[in-house]
Amino acid sequence: DILLYSYLAAEQGANDPIESAVRRAAESQVDILKERTNKREVPGYKNDAATLVISVDNTEISEKPDKWRIGQLLTLSFVLASLLALLSFAHFYIARDVFHVTDNELHSIMYLHISSAPHFVIFSTRVPGYWWKNIPNWKFSVCIIGTQIIALFFSVYGVFGEEEGVAPCGYGWGFSVLGISLVYFMLLDLVKVQIFRRWNFEMTAKMVPTKGRRDKLTSRKLLLKRKESLEASWKKLI
Numbered sequence: 366d367i368l369l370y371s372y373l374a375a376e377q378g379a380n381d382p383i384e385s386a387v388r389r390a391a392e393s394q395v396d397i398l399k400e401r402t403n404k405r406e407v408p409g410y411k412n413d414a415a416t417l418v419i420s421v422d423n424t425e426i427s428e429k430p431d432k433w434r435i436g437q438l439l440t441l442s443f444v445l446a447s448l449l450a451l452l453s454f455a456h457f458y459i460a461r462d463v464f465h466v467t468d469n470e471l472h473s474i475m476y477l478h479i480s481s482a483p484h485f486v487i488f489s490t491r492v493p494g495y496w497w498k499n500i501p502n503w504k505f506s507v508c509i510i511g512t513q514i515i516a517l518f519f520s521v522y523g524v525f526g527e528e529e530g531v532a533p534c535g536y537g538w539g540f541s542v543l544g545i546s547l548v549y550f551m552l553l554d555l556v557k558v559q560i561f562r563r564w565n566f567e568m569t570a571k572m573v574p575t576k577g578r579r580d581k582l583t584s585r586k587l588l589l590k591r592k593e594s595l596e597a598s599w600k601k602l603i
Contacts, residue, residue, distance in 0.1 A: 418508040422491060422501055437564040444560065445490075445553055449482055452549055456542070469523070469532030474542060477520040477534070481513045481546040489554035493561050496554050517543060 456478045460466050466474065487509060492499045518524065520542075523533035570578040 418505050419487070419491070422505040423499060434564065436569065437560070440564070441557060441560050444556060445486065448553060448556065449486070452482060452545075453478060456545075460538075466534070466538075467532060469527060469530055470534045470538075472531050473520040473523055473534040474538050476531075477516050477539060477542045478546065480516040481543055482549060484509055484513060485546050485550040486553055489550055489557055493558075495558055496551070513543060513546075 453475070457471070457475060460471055460474050488501060488506075489496045491501065517539045519531075520534050521536055521539040523531045525531045567582060570582040
């Protein structure tokens with residue numbers, strides 16, 4: 366909608382350099398969308414829908430400004446990506462070497478896995494705590510699950526056909542892959558929470574023990590002891 370609005374607004378012939386830049390960007394995106402449609406790259410639109418709908422989600426609002434812990438975020442991203450990659454290899458080798466599916470069936474299975482597993486992880490990464498403690502907005506849930514139902518349809522029936530290197534994988538594989546993706550995101554949610562809980566300044570000070578970090582850690586510990594002492598004294602008074 367934003368792209369189309371920008372495109373139509375720019376079509377009115379504005380001479381402003383910013384509007385001209387917006388017009389060029391909008392034209393470029395419209396051309397990409399047309400090209401994807403002509404190439405039958407329909408599955409790509411599912412990612413766009415899931416990305417846009419996150420704006421209507423229920424999420425936690427911090428009482429204070431959040432501090433970006435880049436090391437924590439990079440570590441979490443690396444761990445989650447590695448675990449998702451392991452699941453991808455497991456799907457690939459088990460389907461190919463244990464169940465001996467054809468190459469085209471394997472393409473459908475892997476497509477559904479690569480579509481569903483990362484998408485369901487959004488239910489976890491949207492909040493810092495356990496996913497079930499902050500239920501997502503129904504629109505968000507319907508869009509995420511709906512896009513994967515479409516992916517299930519593509520895989521089960523091999524919609525694009527053998528000429529595209531795709532064969533129907535059947536409902537057995539379809540529901541199995543979706544079920545595994547759902548369970549796996551819940552396991553990744555536990556990993557995420559543990560990383561958030563254990564990653565603190567004390568841990569980073571031990572990992573990179575510079576003089577500045579050690580002094581800051583000592584200062585924080587002294588302040589914490591004073592705070593605890595004051596709270597204990599206050600409780601005795603009341």
